[in-house]
Amino acid sequence: MENYNVIKYSSSNYDEWNKFVAESKNATFLFNRDFIDYHNNRFKDFSLLVYNKDKLVSILPANIIDNNIYSHQGLSYGGLILSFNSTFQCALASFYVILKFLFEQKINILFLKQLPKIYHLRPSDELDYLFFTLKGESYRKDVSMVIPLNTVFKLSTLRKRQLKKAHSNDLFIKLETDLTTFWNNILTPNLKKKYKTKPTHSLSEINMLREKFPNNILQYNVYYGDELLAGCTVFETDNVIHLQYIATKKEKNIGALDYLIYQLLTITYKDKDYFDFGTSMENEGKKINEGLLNWKQSFGASTLIHDFYKIDTNKFPFLKKIMI
Known part of the structure; x- marks a missing residue:
């Protein structure tokens, strides 16, 4: 982990960021800077890039409110974006240095809105395990309706x-x-x-x-x-x-x-592979619009969950104790 470091995104990283998104195993065009930046007037960007020595290995689209960081609230989903051939150890080290960086910046909480698994080009569940290790709080789950087209x-x-x-x-x-x-x-x-x-x-x-x-x-x-x-x-x-x-x-x-x-x-x-009707949520995920849900189910769609997690940044040292 000592060779990993974090920087905040700036316009000078535009090309590098977009190239990484295009080659990632768990990203969509929503993470392209042209999509993120169209509503910069509404959100204070706090996106992060993680390097192993000089190589970009992961990115985190995010914005900041007070002393909290959020998976970018202008996007439908977020999470830690990894390269196509990323290892588990790379995801672990990336998340460690991100939490450590945020803690040192006196940022208390990281709210992550995970990318639904149907959008992954390769399995990318590394953060699910890390949330478990860090005792992350699952504070919201949105119900989406999806049809597997195969x-x-x-x-x-x-x-x-x-x-x-x-x-x-x-x-x-x-x-x-x-x-x-x-x-x-x-x-x-x-x-x-x-x-x-x-x-x-x-x-x-x-x-x-x-x-x-x-x-x-x-x-x-x-x-x-x-x-x-x-x-x-x-x-x-x-x-x-x-x-x-x-x-x-x-x-x-x-x-x-x-x-x-x-x-x-x-x-x-x-x-x-999949036809995603989207969520049927109201009141910040606390209620489901049953009429809308039933309409989507009437086409043969079934449930997919969007996961939201809350992580205390001061727990970053726990990530150094995982490997034996």
């Missing part, structure tokens, strides 16, 4: 009826380059009316991100003639399709959204 998934009777209705109408799906119509005419009004909220990303932010990540952020819309009826904003990673935003016109119920999702599941993304 298995048979069963649609509910209602979904089958909706698909039959959709097929009896002249619907067509279009891959869009501009999200404006979906955002302004369907998604934003729906969220405002039903949940009194708005999309996490503004229209200008999501269009900017789509331009930066054209192969990862895609918009699929369903039309009946010239009328837009439903849409999905998809975040595509190497092995997972994630539905970031989903919305439909409630007043015209002819199965448009069912038609779209079924086409994505069975045709467009049939060769991916």
Whole structure:
């Protein structure tokens, strides 16, 4: 561990950081600096890079509030990002020097929001063991709904009826380059009316991100003639399709959204490993929206947990006692 050292991220590390993300075993495009930095005005960045001598071996996307560090709160997930061929010892040493560095900076708590395992390109459960060793507190678990696409998934009777209705109408799906119509005419009004909220990303932010990540952020819309009826904003990673935003016109119920999702599941993304509908959580993870949960389950999705851990930085010496 003596050859490991930590530095805070700065713009001079931009290229090195992004290259590492692209070659990691447990990272997605959300960890690219162009994605992290688009909302720098909302979060005070405290991302870290760990080196073994002069070689970058791990990174931690993070922000700071008071004397606490968080897996970057502008991202859906986080954790310690490791190189593709990283060893357990590298993860152990990296986490040791990170906690030691934070402790010396008088930072008391590290809150980590783990990357769900379906996004790993190789097994990467090192931190799960380290949390156990450090007696880390599991302070939150979010319920997400996922379909493994290499298995048979069963649609509910209602979904089958909706698909039959959709097929009896002249619907067509279009891959869009501009999200404006979906955002302004369907998604934003729906969220405002039903949940009194708005999309996490503004229209200008999501269009900017789509331009930066054209192969990862895609918009699929369903039309009946010239009328837009439903849409999905998809975040595509190497092995997972994630539905970031989903919305439909409630007043015209002819199965448009069912038609779209079924086409994505069975045709467009049939060769991916997982189809991630996302979480159904409210009240900071304390409650589950049962209606939303049931809708996702009606496509054959089942439960995946997003883990959140809380670590006292003063426990870093325990990590030196693991190996014998």
